[in-house]
Amino acid sequence: MAIGTERPARSPDLEDRFTDLVREWKAGRGVSSSSRELARHPAYEAIIRLGEPVVPLMLRELEREPDHWFIALRATTGADPVLPEHRGDLQVMAADWTAWGRANGYRW
Numbered sequence: 001m002a003i004g005t006e007r008p009a010r011s012p013d014l015e016d017r018f019t020d021l022v023r024e025w026k027a028g029r030g031v032s033s034s035s036r037e038l039a040r041h042p043a044y045e046a047i048i049r050l051g052e053p054v055v056p057l058m059l060r061e062l063e064r065e066p067d068h069w070f071i072a073l074r075a076t077t078g079a080d081p082v083l084p085e086h087r088g089d090l091q092v093m094a095a096d097w098t099a100w101g102r103a104n105g106y107r108w
Helices: 011-026 035-039 040-052 053-066 070-077 089-102
Strands: none
Touching: 011 040, 035 040, 035 070, 035 089, 040 053, 040 070, 053 070, 053 089, 070 089
C-alpha cells in the first residue's frame, strides 16, 4: 500500500476477537524466550489467520508493551524491518516495527 493511503477502519468485532486471542495467548503460553515456541500457541496462530486487518492492533500492542509479535507481523505483512544488529533486543525490534508501521500508513 502506498504511503499516505488511508486504511479502512477496523470493526469492533475484530478488535474484540483480537483482544480475546491476546489474553488467551498470554495466559496460556507459559515462560519462554523463544519467539518460535510462543508462535506455536493456537491463539497466536489464530491471530495470524485474522490477516492484515489486525496489523495495526499488533503494532499498538507492540508499542504499549513490547512482546513477541514479530513472527505474526512478518506473516501478515511479508515485511521484516528489523535490522540484523537489532535482533534479540525486544525493545529495539519493537521500535523498528512501529516505525515501519507508521511509514507504511498504519494507524493505531
